[in-house]
Amino acid sequence: MAVLQFREAIKHAIDEEMSRDERVFIMGEEVAEYNGAYKVTEGLLDKYGYWRVIDTPISELGFAGLGVGAAMNGLRPIVEFMTFNFAVLAADQIINHATKVKYMTGGQADCPIVFRGPNASAGQLGATHSVAYDSMYAQFPGLKVIYVSEPNDAKGLMKSAIRDHNPVLFMESEQMYGLKGEVSDEEDFIIPIGKGKIKREGSDVTLVAHGKMYHFAVKAANELAKDGIECEIIDPRTVKPLDLKLIVQSVKKTNRCVVIDEAHPFAGLAAEIGFLIQREAFDYLDAPVLRVCLPDVNAPFSKPLFDAWLPSPKNIIDAVKQVSY
Amino acid sequence: MAKKGTSDIRFAPTGMESPEKGGVQKGVDLPAATRKKHKSLGLTTQHLKDMYQQMYLQRRFEERAMQQYQKGKFGGFLHLYIGQEAISTGTVFAFNNDDDIITAYRDHGWGLCRGISANEGMAELFGKATGCSGGKGGSMHFANVKEHFWGGYGIVGGHIPIASGLAFANKYNSNGRISACFFGDGAVDQGALHETMNLAQLWKLPTIFVVENNGYSMGTAAKRHTVAEIVDRAKGYGMKSAVINGMDVFSVFEKMKEIAEDVRKHSEPWFVEIRTYRYRGHSMSDPQKYRTKEELEEYQSIDPIERLKSYMLQEKLFKQSDIDSIEEGVEKEVLAAVSFADESPFPEESELYTDMFVEDNPYFHV
Numbered sequence A: 001m002a003v004l005q006f007r008e009a010i011k012h013a014i015d016e017e018m019s020r021d022e023r024v025f026i027m028g029e030e031v032a033e034y035n036g037a038y039k040v041t042e043g044l045l046d047k048y049g050y051w052r053v054i055d056t057p058i059s060e061l062g063f064a065g066l067g068v069g070a071a072m073n074g075l076r077p078i079v080e081f082m083t084f085n086f087a088v089l090a091a092d093q094i095i096n097h098a099t100k101v102k103y104m105t106g107g108q109a110d111c112p113i114v115f116r117g118p119n120a121s122a123g124q125l126g127a128t129h130s131v132a133y134d135s136m137y138a139q140f141p142g143l144k145v146i147y148v149s150e151p152n153d154a155k156g157l158m159k160s161a162i163r164d165h166n167p168v169l170f171m172e173s174e175q176m177y178g179l180k181g182e183v184s185d186e187e188d189f190i191i192p193i194g195k196g197k198i199k200r201e202g203s204d205v206t207l208v209a210h211g212k213m214y215h216f217a218v219k220a221a222n223e224l225a226k227d228g229i230e231c232e233i234i235d236p237r238t239v240k241p242l243d244l245k246l247i248v249q250s251v252k253k254t255n256r257c258v259v260i261d262e263a264h265p266f267a268g269l270a271a272e273i274g275f276l277i278q279r280e281a282f283d284y285l286d287a288p289v290l291r292v293c294l295p296d297v298n299a300p301f302s303k304p305l306f307d308a309w310l311p312s313p314k315n316i317i318d319a320v321k322q323v324s325y
Numbered sequence B: 001m002a003k004k005g006t007s008d009i010r011f012a013p014t015g016m017e018s019p020e021k022g023g024v025q026k027g028v029d030l031p032a033a034t035r036k037k038h039k040s041l042g043l044t045t046q047h048l049k050d051m052y053q054q055m056y057l058q059r060r061f062e063e064r065a066m067q068q069y070q071k072g073k074f075g076g077f078l079h080l081y082i083g084q085e086a087i088s089t090g091t092v093f094a095f096n097n098d099d100d101i102i103t104a105y106r107d108h109g110w111g112l113c114r115g116i117s118a119n120e121g122m123a124e125l126f127g128k129a130t131g132c133s134g135g136k137g138g139s140m141h142f143a144n145v146k147e148h149f150w151g152g153y154g155i156v157g158g159h160i161p162i163a164s165g166l167a168f169a170n171k172y173n174s175n176g177r178i179s180a181c182f183f184g185d186g187a188v189d190q191g192a193l194h195e196t197m198n199l200a201q202l203w204k205l206p207t208i209f210v211v212e213n214n215g216y217s218m219g220t221a222a223k224r225h226t227v228a229e230i231v232d233r234a235k236g237y238g239m240k241s242a243v244i245n246g247m248d249v250f251s252v253f254e255k256m257k258e259i260a261e262d263v264r265k266h267s268e269p270w271f272v273e274i275r276t277y278r279y280r281g282h283s284m285s286d287p288q289k290y291r292t293k294e295e296l297e298e299y300q301s302i303d304p305i306e307r308l309k310s311y312m313l314q315e316k317l318f319k320q321s322d323i324d325s326i327e328e329g330v331e332k333e334v335l336a337a338v339s340f341a342d343e344s345p346f347p348e349e350s351e352l353y354t355d356m357f358v359e360d361n362p363y364f365h366v
């Protein structure tokens, strides 16, 4: 095990895959000469040169689509968005093209591409820079959606994403890039897409939390343990395909569940998981499934408003107490 | 496997190397400044005083804001306009007060020029209820719609079509107003610009597309992210165009006045490239390795505020003591704004749910 920062873990995965497969290249705004807006690609230009580490103009729609074409034509692009808020401009290429080209051509063309970058809020950056997009993209058939919480998961899943033969969205967080964690130094360490993980065992309530919210769930669980409430935390890691089996197994054991998701409430991951649990484990539930997510309003700038807006460990604790009557 | 020589392929132009080796030159080439004196531009000494005060206010407001940011008084992004003040000032003096202006996130100067007080501006940076956008927008979203400043926007290129929408409504209503959209050299590469230029020319909208080319898009020199001369984009659309020296407020004033009159008279769009330079990093967390200190100093030595001051003194229109008293007034105003922002209350938590919909009691999904 080596201790790596989140950003380093992602970089190591990209580096390993680039040296393994010459078809893999990375492009995006400031990824090359500036070494990445958040330094995820630091050193890759020096190692792989201008051929494979490529700065783009601020043309998200253009370079995302260019990636789709390059993927169809035999390459394996990694497209970095400075944040997924800006990928909205490229949504036509992701949603209308990357996900549909194989199907529309009756299987003639594949699209092995990774779209990656930070997702969701990162402090007081205002309404246009704070949206969590993982649930939205998971709505569309033809996409795999990953949103990781820890360096080890980041490394193993990034490698899987690059090797996958389909379009994959890989989501990170500006606020987690500096986070350190143990990362496997097993050669060719891979975590399969679609596998969640029980990250804390407990018998009283199941918390499902991914991405940045995973860390809030851990905080809440540590607090609750002081009151004798033992939470089981499941990090799905992959939003789609979702590791439903793992969640259902846990709920059958704890009989209670709170889903924590940094998205707005309507039709988000929390709604989906709530529905699936009632379908798969209705008879096991001792309380309704609750969710902790963003309110149905835009991100405010002002600090106290922002703090009230973002789900907090306190919100999670309250929800757990509500289901643990 | 790679064919022989593929690893020499370069897609994006490279930076820090010499032009001979295929690298690019940095910064911007400034066109000649106007040689006209203030009177022949139709400016009075009072105008000069107001212009100087406005530019100095923008500068000191941001220098103080930067200090407050470094002290941890507020968070988020902070993009400073320092070096580019002649553009906002020259334009606002050239336009009618009800002409519509919209810009990107580097918006403090524009706000101050268009009626946002130092108090309201600083309070917005601090996220206070007394801020121009009630603390909801922060640095990137100054706005004063009442005085036709439609705000700063954070998605690069996102506000460009909106500016033409403002112009569309003006033409629809035949109200004689024009609109102008200010955006960076980086935004030139967005599809939104090209779709909108075509629409605006096709529908003859009374609007001005203005690129504030400050040489860089974040850490990327303009020549590394966009082809040819930016101003030549106009040709493909048959649009009227101009290049302006943005380090000289008289040049900006003169040209923007002519252009505004032309747009108003003919209801036809213009595409304008104003060349300038940003002194500070892109935002507060930029190590600026992509440019040299010498390059920065070259532009600082032709500072637009110093230039106006020298003119005012050399023409013997003002004494040094007059300048001093303008500067002292501004300094007081800005310091008072810092205290005002500091002492103002944060918005109430219930404000989270206001300004989402027009109704008093809207539906929120829970």
Ligand SMILES: Cc1ncc(C[n+]2csc(CCOP(=O)(O)OP(=O)(O)O)c2C)c(N)n1
Pocket: A029, A058, A060, A082, A086, A089, B106, B154, B155, B156, B157, B183, B184, B185, B186, B187, B188, B214, B216, B217, B218, B278, B282
């Ligand atoms: C669609 C989109 N992509 C990327 C960004 C991140 N970003 C913010 S500012 C910026 C550079 C813009 O440069 P330019 O247009 O030249 O304006 P300047 O900062 O020089 O005023 C980038 C890449 C963004 N805000 N929106």
Ligand SMILES: [Mg+2]
Pocket: B184, B185, B186, B212, B213, B214, B215, B216, B217, B218
């Ligand atoms: Mg620029």
